[in-house]
Amino acid sequence: MKGHERDTVNKENVSLKSPVALSLGLHLMIVVVALAGWSWTNPVQEPEPRSISARLISPEPKPSPVVDEKDQRDEAEKREQAAEKQRQKDEAERKKAQQEAERKAAEKAAQEKARKLEQERKQQEAKAREKAEQQARAKEAARKKAEAEAKERERQKAEQERKRQEEAKRKAEEEKKRQEERRRAEEAERKRKEEQARKEAERKRKEAERRLREQQLNALAEEAEQARESEARRQREAAAARAREAQMLTDSEKYQALIRDRLAQAWYPPASATENMVARLQITLLPTGELQSVSLVSSSGNTAFDNSALSAVRSLNRYPVPGDRDTFERYFRQFTIEFNPKRLR
Amino acid sequence: MHKSNNSRHGLAKRHLTAIGWLLVMCFVASSARAELLIRITEGANSAIPVAVVPFAESGAMPAGDKVSSIVQADLTMSGEFKPLDPSKMLSLPSERSEVYFRDWRMLGQRYVLVGQLTNNSGKIEARYELFDVNREQRILGETAAAPAGNVRSLAHHISDRVYEAITGEPGAFSTKLAYVTLSGSGKNSVYRLHVSDIDGQRSKVRLESDEPILSPSWSPDGKKLAYVSFETGKPAIYIHELATGKRTKAADFPGLNSAPAWSPDGQSLLMTLSKDGNAEVYEKNLASGRITKLTNHWAIDTEAAWDHAGKGVFFTSDRSGGPQIYYMERPGAEARRLTFGSRYNARPRPDSKGEYVYYVHQRDRSFHIARRNLKTDEEFIVTRTGTDESPSVSPNGRMLIYATEQGGKGVLTVVSADGGAAYSLPASEGEVREPAWGPITR
Numbered sequence: 001m002k003g004h005e006r007d008t009v010n011k012e013n014v015s016l017k018s019p020v021a022l023s024l025g026l027h028l029m030i031v032v033v034a035l036a037g038w039s040w041t042n043p044v045q046e047p048e049p050r051s052i053s054a055r056l057i058s059p060e061p062k063p064s065p066v067v068d069e070k071d072q073r074d075e076a077e078k079r080e081q082a083a084e085k086q087r088q089k090d091e092a093e094r095k096k097a098q099q100e101a102e103r104k105a106a107e108k109a110a111q112e113k114a115r116k117l118e119q120e121r122k123q124q125e126a127k128a129r130e131k132a133e134q135q136a137r138a139k140e141a142a143r144k145k146a147e148a149e150a151k152e153r154e155r156q157k158a159e160q161e162r163k164r165q166e167e168a169k170r171k172a173e174e175e176k177k178r179q180e181e182r183r184r185a186e187e188a189e190r191k192r193k194e195e196q197a198r199k200e201a202e203r204k205r206k207e208a209e210r211r212l213r214e215q216q217l218n219a220l221a222e223e224a225e226q227a228r229e230s231e232a233r234r235q236r237e238a239a240a241a242r243a244r245e246a247q248m249l250t251d252s253e254k255y256q257a258l259i260r261d262r263l264a265q266a267w268y269p270p271a272s273a274t275e276n277m278v279a280r281l282q283i284t285l286l287p288t289g290e291l292q293s294v295s296l297v298s299s300s301g302n303t304a305f306d307n308s309a310l311s312a313v314r315s316l317n318r319y320p321v322p323g324d325r326d327t328f329e330r331y332f333r334q335f336t337i338e339f340n341p342k343r344l345r
Numbered sequence: 346m347h348k349s350n351n352s353r354h355g356l357a358k359r360h361l362t363a364i365g366w367l368l369v370m371c372f373v374a375s376s377a378r379a380e381l382l383i384r385i386t387e388g389a390n391s392a393i394p395v396a397v398v399p400f401a402e403s404g405a406m407p408a409g410d411k412v413s414s415i416v417q418a419d420l421t422m423s424g425e426f427k428p429l430d431p432s433k434m435l436s437l438p439s440e441r442s443e444v445y446f447r448d449w450r451m452l453g454q455r456y457v458l459v460g461q462l463t464n465n466s467g468k469i470e471a472r473y474e475l476f477d478v479n480r481e482q483r484i485l486g487e488t489a490a491a492p493a494g495n496v497r498s499l500a501h502h503i504s505d506r507v508y509e510a511i512t513g514e515p516g517a518f519s520t521k522l523a524y525v526t527l528s529g530s531g532k533n534s535v536y537r538l539h540v541s542d543i544d545g546q547r548s549k550v551r552l553e554s555d556e557p558i559l560s561p562s563w564s565p566d567g568k569k570l571a572y573v574s575f576e577t578g579k580p581a582i583y584i585h586e587l588a589t590g591k592r593t594k595a596a597d598f599p600g601l602n603s604a605p606a607w608s609p610d611g612q613s614l615l616m617t618l619s620k621d622g623n624a625e626v627y628e629k630n631l632a633s634g635r636i637t638k639l640t641n642h643w644a645i646d647t648e649a650a651w652d653h654a655g656k657g658v659f660f661t662s663d664r665s666g667g668p669q670i671y672y673m674e675r676p677g678a679e680a681r682r683l684t685f686g687s688r689y690n691a692r693p694r695p696d697s698k699g700e701y702v703y704y705v706h707q708r709d710r711s712f713h714i715a716r717r718n719l720k721t722d723e724e725f726i727v728t729r730t731g732t733d734e735s736p737s738v739s740p741n742g743r744m745l746i747y748a749t750e751q752g753g754k755g756v757l758t759v760v761s762a763d764g765g766a767a768y769s770l771p772a773s774e775g776e777v778r779e780p781a782w783g784p785i786t787r
Contacts, residue, residue, distance in 0.1 A: 252381070260383050268455065269388040271425060271743050272513030304513025307477065307484065311455060312385075314479035335381035342386035 019139045026132045244326075251322045252331040258320035259337075267312035269341045270304040277302055278340040279309040287328055289318040297336065309339040392427035392765060393511065395420060395456040396449060399431055400471065401439035404464025407493050412462060412471060415500035416507065418544060419518040422768040423508065423744055424761025429454055441474055441483060449478045456484075458507055467493050473503055475510050485510040497546060517739040518543060521783035522746065523551075523561040523570055524757060528775030538572060540587065543739075543746075543759070543782070545770035551585065559779060562605050567786040571595060571605035571614055582616055584631075595629060604648045609655035615639070617647040626660050628676065639676040646671075648692045652699060659683075659693035659702055670704050670717075683717060684724075690715070692735065696742035701762070703727065703736040703745060714747050716762070727764040737782040738762065746780045 083090070280298035285291060294313050299306050321332045397417040420426035431437070435448045438459045449457050460473030468490050475485035485506060491499035498519065505516030522545070526537045536558045541548035552558060556575035563570060570585045582596040582605045596602040600619035607614060614629045618636075626640040626649040640646040644664035651658060658673045662680065668691040671680040684690035689707035696702070699719065706715035706726065714728040714736045730749040737746050739762075746759045751769065755776035760767040770777070 256381065256383055260385060263383070263385045264387045265389050267385055267388040268393045270512040270514070271508075271741070302513050304511065307480070308388075309385075311477055311479040315450075315455070331381045335383065338382060338384045340384060340386055341388060 019143055023136045023139050026136050030129050030132050248324070248327045248330060251324060251327045255320055255322050255327075255332065262316055262320065263312055263337065266315045267339065268308055269339075270302075270308050272302055273305050273308070273341050275341055277305050278338060279306050281309055281313055281337045281339070282334065283313055283337060284334045285319055285321060285328075285332055287321070287325065289321040291316065291319065300339070305339070309337075312339070313337060392425055393456070394429060394452075394454045395426045395458065395507075395511075396429040396434060396452070396454045397431075398434060398437050398439070398457060398459045400460040400462050400473070401437075402462045404462075405493075406462060406464065406469070407496055410496045410500070412469075412496055412500040412503065413458075413460065415497060415544075416458065416504045419501060419504035419516075420507065421766070422544060422759050423518075424759075424763075424765030424767070425508075425512065425743065440472075441476070444476055446476070446478050446481045449476075454478050456507075456511060458503075460503070464493065465490070469493050469496050469499060471499055471503060473506075475507055497542060501542065512743075514741045514743060515785060517741045517744060517782075517785060520740060520785055521563075521567065522757075523563065523572075523781045523783065524748075524777055525558045525561065525779040526775050526777050527755075538570070538585075540570075540783075545757070551587065551590070560604050561779060561781040562607055563781055563783045564607050565609055565611045565784055567784045570781075571607065573603050573605065582614070584614075595631070606650045608651050609653070615649040615651065615658065617649065626658065637676070639673070640680070642680075650693055650695060652695050653697050654699060659695055661691045661693065661704075670702065683722075686724075694736050694738050695719075696738050696762070697740055698742050700742070703738055703762075705734050705736065714745060714760075716764075725764065727762070728758070728760055728767070730758065730767075735779050737780050739782050740785045744782075746782055748778045748780055 277300040278298070279296065279300040281294055282297045283291060283294045291314065294310060296306055296310065300309075319332070321328050397413050397420065399411070400413045417428045420428050429452060433452065435452065436443065436445065438444045438457075439461045440459060444457060444459060455478055457476045457478060458473060459476075460471055463470045463472075469492070470488060470490040472488045473485070474483055476482065477484050487506060489499055489502055489506075491502075501518040504518035508514065508516030508518065520543055521540050522543050523538065523540050526539060528535050528537070534555060536554045536556065537550045538552035538558050538561060539548045540551055551570070552572075552574070554574060554576045556578070557573075558575075559573040559580075561570050561572040564584075568587055570587065572583060572585065573580050574583055575581075577597075580602045581594055582602045583592050584595050585592045595605065595614055596616055596618060598618050598620035601617055601624055604617045605614050606616070608628075611631075613631055616627055616629060617624050618627050619625075621638070623643060624645045624647050625638055625642070626646050628637045628639055629635070630637075639649070639658060640660065640662070642662065642664050644662055646660055646662045646664075649658050649660040652672075656675060658676060660671055660673075660680075661668050662671050663669070664671075665682065667688045669682055670684040670690050670693045671682050673680045683693075683702070684704070684706075687707055689705070689712070691705050693702050693704045701716050701718055703714055703716050706713050706724075708726070711731045712733050713726050713730075714733050716725045716727050717723070718725070727745060728747060728749070730751075732750045733747050735748045739745065743762050744759055745762050746757055748755055749758050750756070755778050757770040757777050757780050758767050759770065
């Protein structure tokens with residue numbers, strides 16, 4: 001950036017240098033020319049004696065200026081009288097004068113011609129000077145204009161910078177404002193939602209309360225109804241249950257025997273077992289007959305014996321259990337197994 | 346309590362009444378719940394399946410003796426276990442992380458023994474773990490070590506630990522056997538008294554004689570043997586210190602000097618002497634040398650043995666016309682006959698718990714070893730080989746060794762006390778007889 005700036009300045013210096021030099025050169029030239037012209041024109045500009053020009057005009061003088069005519073007429077009378085006397089002399093003189101005049105006219109013409117040339121030269125010089133001056137002025141104007149423009153650019157740049165900064169500041173402020181607004185909006189939204197949720201919860205709570213009351217009322221009504229029905233049903237079912245109970249017991253006994261056989265085959269009473277050792281295990285089965293859990297509820301006092309019982313219980317992959325769910329739940333969901341060797345080898 | 350006054354007595358009575366009611370209520374409550382109870386009063390009638398996985402080995406191992414093979418043989422010999430053939434194992438784990446219980450369960454195994462052996466500059470170190478397959482639990486995890494030349498002791502020790510972990514009884518695999526061999530015949534007969542491991546390995550001759558050697562009996566500390574030797578041309582009882590080989594005569598009376606048996610406290614020796622004319626049971630106090638006569642009957646009383654408590658004495662007597670087993674509650678008390686229904690019941694050997702007594706029992710012209718339940722008097726035939734004699738019970742009461750004939754030759758057979766699998770000891774030269782099972786020494 002800096003380099004770029006310096007670069008620009010250098011360029012301006014260069015562009016400024018050449019017009020200044022040019023201008024200086026031109027001025028110098030003008031001064032020289034003017035000085036030369038001055039020494040030349042000074043004698044030329046000296047006015048010639050007016051009388052000569054008026055008197056030396058031919059007999060049929062061209063209309064002269066008004067002042068000249070009047071003068072000439074007043075004196076003409078006088079001169080005519082004397083003229084004759086003088087004519088001879090004059091004639092000679094005239095001839096002499098004529099010659100002189102002619103000479104002088106020629107001289108004058110030559111002078112005139114020189115003057116004209118000088119005039120032209122002067123005009124040309126003036127023109128050139130004018131032109132040079134114009135050029136210098138133009139240059140100066142251009143320089144000034146360039147300077148002004150540079151300044152203007154500088155100013156505009158500064159202005160732009162200022163505007164840009166102002167803009168940035170403005171934008172930052174706007175952004176801040178916008179965020180502030182958004183935050184406020186969010187806060188408001190949050191509050192609104194909270195309020196909504198609270199209202200919703202309140203509504204639900206009331207709804208639930210209402211429903212509960214309804215249910216309670218319904219339940220009371222149903223209860224009464226059911227109490228009547230259930231009493232009748234209970235009596236009906238009691239009879240069926242008694243029959244069923246008997247059936248379940250029979251089933252249960254069958255499966256008890258199966259389980260007993262399986263466990264007896266799976267149990268290896270340890271060498272240290274005695275006939276008064278008793279270990280009680282509570283087992284929980286799944287309806288599939290799989291063992292869910294087993295716990296020693298009463299130890300025999302002999303670790304090897306307890307372990308042999310636990311090992312036996314865990315060794316069955318599947319316990320034989322009734323397919324009937326009620327019988328299962330009633331007897332085989334959870335039961336106790338007692339290991340108590342009565343016939344040791 | 347005896348001095349309590351009436352009011353206090355009444356208070357106690359009221360308390361008792363309250364407790365009584367509480368009990369009744371509890372009973373009512375529990376019976377009302379009526380949860381199913383299944384009683385198991387019988388176990389499997391077979392040996393426990395156990396997998397002894399060959400131990401992993403690092404470092405040089407002594408040739409021949411594989412620790413895990415010895416353990417497997419020990420467990421097999423007990424008759425209580427049925428080790429799985431290693432070729433049927435799905436994997437050979439050597440530590441817990443490698444044991445997949447599901448696999449062993451699938452193979453029907455109850456227990457798995459795994460281990461590693463390391464040779465630590467001539468010392469073999471064993472790390473071993475025993476798992477309950479069904480409970481998926483480790484029930485034993487130990488280390489043990491022995492010099493490389495003594496891996497059999499290491500193996501028997503592991504067998505003992507495994508046995509105890511599973512059965513709750515101490516194992517007897519590290520104990521010793523004493524027995525007598527007879528080689529040659531007639532004038533070339535040589536009798537030798539041996540002491541060996543219970544599997545018959547590492548047998549060492551302790552005494553060699555041209556004349557018969559009979560009835561070795563272990564002192565309770567396992568350091569001495571008492572036996573009958575005919576080396577002087579007539580029977581005499583000797584006490585032999587195993588460590589030093591030093592022998593002393595315990596009885597050298599005119600006539601019969603036979604059937605020595607140590608008392609459980611090691612202080613005295615029972616023996617049969619005929620110094621007073623008839624064969625009777627005597628007790629000799631080893632410290633004082635005093636001899637006391639325990640039986641006094643015109644018939645032969647012999648083969649005496651202390652019961653487990655060292656209070657009563659079992660012995661054989663033919664006072665009923667043939668040999669039968671008798672029991673005296675204390676020395677000098679009236680003898681009670683235990684065995685009936687057979688013409689021949691002899692050589693009683695009680696177990697160490699007071700539950701059973703073993704003896705030679707004749708049935709249908711064959712001789713077996715029988716076991717009698719001392720509480721129920723139930724008699725059970727343990728062996729069925731035919732010419733069985735000299736029963737000796739292992740110190741844990743779970744195994745029995747006896748002499749029998751195989752191919753017309755005397756051999757020793759180990760059988761589980763309940764009559765399970767029998768295991769014949771490798772035959773050494775000549776006849777093998779008179780086994781005596783040594784005590785557990787720690």
